[in-house]
Amino acid sequence: MIPNGLPRSITAQRWILGTIAAAALSCGCIKAVPSNAPGTAGGGGGEPGQTASATIDVSGSSTVYPITQAMAVEYKRLHEAVSVSVAETGTTAGFKKLIERQAAICNASRPITDVEIAACKEKGIEYIELQVAIDGLSVVVNPKNDWVKCITTEQLKTIWDKDSTVQKWSDVDPAWPDEPLKLFGAGTQSGTFDYFTEAINGKARQCRTDYSQSENDNVLVEGVAGDKFAMGFFGFAYFAENQDQLRALAITHGDQATCVLPTAATILSGEYTPLSRPLFIYVNKEELKRPEVAQFVEYFLSDDGQALVEKKQYIKVPADRLAEMRQRLADAK
Numbered sequence: 001m002i003p004n005g006l007p008r009s010i011t012a013q014r015w016i017l018g019t020i021a022a023a024a025l026s027c028g029c030i031k032a033v034p035s036n037a038p039g040t041a042g043g044g045g046g047e048p049g050q051t052a053s054a055t056i057d058v059s060g061s062s063t064v065y066p067i068t069q070a071m072a073v074e075y076k077r078l079h080e081a082v083s084v085s086v087a088e089t090g091t092t093a094g095f096k097k098l099i100e101r102q103a104a105i106c107n108a109s110r111p112i113t114d115v116e117i118a119a120c121k122e123k124g125i126e127y128i129e130l131q132v133a134i135d136g137l138s139v140v141v142n143p144k145n146d147w148v149k150c151i152t153t154e155q156l157k158t159i160w161d162k163d164s165t166v167q168k169w170s171d172v173d174p175a176w177p178d179e180p181l182k183l184f185g186a187g188t189q190s191g192t193f194d195y196f197t198e199a200i201n202g203k204a205r206q207c208r209t210d211y212s213q214s215e216n217d218n219v220l221v222e223g224v225a226g227d228k229f230a231m232g233f234f235g236f237a238y239f240a241e242n243q244d245q246l247r248a249l250a251i252t253h254g255d256q257a258t259c260v261l262p263t264a265a266t267i268l269s270g271e272y273t274p275l276s277r278p279l280f281i282y283v284n285k286e287e288l289k290r291p292e293v294a295q296f297v298e299y300f301l302s303d304d305g306q307a308l309v310e311k312k313q314y315i316k317v318p319a320d321r322l323a324e325m326r327q328r329l330a331d332a333k
Helices: 008-017 065-078 091-099 114-123 153-160 191-201 217-225 236-240 264-269 285-289 291-301 303-311 319-332
Strands: 054-060 082-088 105-108 127-136 138-141 150-152 182-186 212-214 230-234 250-252 276-284
Touching: 054 065, 054 091, 054 291, 065 082, 065 105, 065 291, 065 303, 082 291, 091 105, 091 114, 091 191, 091 276, 105 291, 127 236, 127 264, 127 285, 127 291, 127 303, 127 319, 138 236, 150 153, 153 182, 153 191, 153 250, 182 191, 182 217, 191 230, 212 217, 217 230, 217 236, 276 285, 276 291, 285 291, 291 303, 291 319
Parallel strands: 054 082, 054 105, 150 250, 182 212, 182 230
Antiparallel strands: 105 276, 127 276, 138 230
16 A cells, blocks of 8 residues: 555655565566467457457556557457557546546556545446556757756756746756747646646646646657757656657756666666656456456566566566566456
């Protein structure tokens, strides 16, 4: 259980990252079931009452989207009769879809809120929370930016907070250019927006509104890549895939004197603070009665699935935490 006493997203960060030192522990393996095995949607036999084809609807976080889409493609190869539909709606909208039973699975770049928990209870939705990866929110600038390499979290708050008066780079530091600071960031339906604003501004959703926002991280990548005086924030994987168009800023936080760049190593170790975070899927427990859904969710936690997480430039779940997720899924089924 996540400890009480801190906001859920920041609590989750500290709790999850606290397990990382044990990442070398061994764990059991879940292997994907071949598509011709009995009981799979793509097999010849199938379980009693199972149709010859099936669809799994997934909605939610654009940050988690590349992971789930990769899982869907590989799962489709193993289970030809199963279609997995993955929509980028933002975490908040994804939870709404889950609550209204319009999606079996919600991709989430933040933990579920108390309001969403209450809505699930009201609708009779029992869910399971599974961590599927680790991410580090990246603050990025245009490669032509030659005046800032490292930025403090206090400077980021000055820029992004609700009452910010920053309009030019020189408003943050007089040594920086007297040029407009063009801002790009996650939209308000995004879990990335909630997480970034809580980690940097001290309260989720407390943010200035006069910036270019989108739930689609590729739109943000294009915005920063197209303007010398731009700054943006989004998940590490989108930066890693676009390093030829972007440059990540190193972060220094609180009394920490060292400037830390987001890398797989610094995110995994917890050095990249406070912008390292766990990524989740939330599954309607009722949907786990469908063999294709149960097997698809198992694939996220399999050795092959976690290899896909790394292939998509995210950090896989530490071994002891992964074992915990596998047991949680087994109990739910």
